[in-house]
Amino acid sequence: MARSKELVPSIGRLSRSQVYARRGLYKGLKKSEKAPASDVAPVKEKPVGGAKNGEKRLIPTAKAPRFYPAEDVHQPKKSRKSPKLTKLRPSITPGTVLILLAGRFRGKRVVFLKQLSSGLLLVTGPFKINGVPLRRVSQAYVLATSTKVDLGDFKVDEKINDAYFAKPKSKGKQSAEEEFFSEGKPKEKEAFPESKSADQKAVDSAIIAAVKKTENLSKYLKASWGLSKGQFPHQLVF
Amino acid sequence: MPPSNFKRFVEVGRVVLIKDGPLAGRIAVIAEIIDHNRAIIDGPTTDVPRQAFPYRHLTLTNFKLTKLPRAAGTGAIRKQVEAEGIVEKWNKSSWAQKRAAVQKRRSLTDFERFTVMLAKKARADRVRKAVKAAKA
Numbered sequence: 508m509a510r511s512k513e514l515v516p517s518i519g520r521l522s523r524s525q526v527y528a529r530r531g532l533y534k535g536l537k538k539s540e541k542a543p544a545s546d547v548a549p550v551k552e553k554p555v556g557g558a559k560n561g562e563k564r565l566i567p568t569a570k571a572p573r574f575y576p577a578e579d580v581h582q583p584k585k586s587r588k589s590p591k592l593t594k595l596r597p598s599i600t601p602g603t604v605l606i607l608l609a610g611r612f613r614g615k616r617v618v619f620l621k622q623l624s625s626g627l628l629l630v631t632g633p634f635k636i637n638g639v640p641l642r643r644v645s646q647a648y649v650l651a652t653s654t655k656v657d658l659g660d661f662k663v664d665e666k667i668n669d670a671y672f673a674k675p676k677s678k679g680k681q682s683a684e685e686e687f688f689s690e691g692k693p694k695e696k697e698a699f700p701e702s703k704s705a706d707q708k709a710v711d712s713a714i715i716a717a718v719k720k721t722e723n724l725s726k727y728l729k730a731s732w733g734l735s736k737g738q739f740p741h742q743l744v745f
Numbered sequence: 746m747p748p749s750n751f752k753r754f755v756e757v758g759r760v761v762l763i764k765d766g767p768l769a770g771r772i773a774v775i776a777e778i779i780d781h782n783r784a785i786i787d788g789p790t791t792d793v794p795r796q797a798f799p800y801r802h803l804t805l806t807n808f809k810l811t812k813l814p815r816a817a818g819t820g821a822i823r824k825q826v827e828a829e830g831i832v833e834k835w836n837k838s839s840w841a842q843k844r845a846a847v848q849k850r851r852s853l854t855d856f857e858r859f860t861v862m863l864a865k866k867a868r869a870d871r872v873r874k875a876v877k878a879a880k881a
Contacts, residue, residue, distance in 0.1 A: 723856075
């Protein structure tokens with residue numbers, strides 16, 4: 508907000524009228540509309556069993572708290588700030604070849620597809636070339652090269668988003684006996700879902716077609732990256 | 746006096762290579778000698794403005810403009826440079842070509858380094874096969 512800088516406590520640089528002009532109060536204060544009160548009835552009816560009980564009780568929809576602090580506690584103000592999407596480095600555009608620096612696929616060169624709403628980057632090997640599936644990767648653990656694959660108008664299916672990568676809800680915990688007996692035996696793995704392989708193939712077919720157009724690019728994506736003797740990252744051009 | 750071992754002299758018309766600073770890597774011509782530390786250099790065709798320059802940041806090359814009078818202006822130097830084709834001679838020299846190769850190698854991207862590696866392997870392979878065929 509256009510406050511005036513404090514020169515000395517309680518003396519600002521700008522006068523009262525200057526602050527008024529700075530804040531544009533001649534336009535009038537903004538009146539925000541309060542959201543209309545929700546239409547939930549304060550009291551709910553619930554059926555009750557047992558004869559001669561009156562069959563219904565009126566229960567308040569919002570329960571009173573079970574505990575009140577002895578003295579009034581100061582409630583912190585609610586923050587009105589919301590986080591912005593992680594800034595994508597300008598060197599990373601759809602089709603850029605990235606080098607993964609950490610994780611299971613460290614050293615692999617992969618193709619960048621798009622940035623998801625969580626800020627993570629969606630990449631793919633392509634799977635047929637180097638075994639990296641559709642995967643989310645953090646921008647901090649990635650080297651962007653200047654090599655780009657021309658994806659043209661190819662857009663990744665909207666259904667591949669952060670929710671797509673969520674882990675499926677695990678089955679209920681085994682009882683102690685079952686766990687004892689099954690210790691040592693390999694845990695049952697669920698077969699890889701068909702739909703995910705189909706998604707992978709759909710995305711990769713377009714990318715592999717584009718990769719084949721450049722000579723040696725598929726060999727490049729197949730090979731791993733590493734530093735050799737005498738190579739220093741700050742002296743290399745990627 | 747015993748014959749001098751020096752071949753390249755700081756003199757009017759000597760072509761110099763600038764070693765340090767924003768103009769590093771460019772060649773210019775010595776137009777005038779100021780004192781034992783500095784000279785006025787000028788490179789009208791190589792984007793070097795006429796200026797005083799310390800010898801510390803210069804390297805003398807083999808090339809010399811023969812018909813340059815002392816304290817020649819930029820225009821005269823440009824005419825001489827174009828007449829004698831000094832810049833082309835410099836670019837053809839192995840010194841300049843080695844410098845260009847080193848600069849290229851340092852600016853290779855990751856993909857280019859990979860293709861160079863494949864090319865080296867292919868060449869080594871052909872050499873090995875040729876040697877084997879020659880031995881047989």
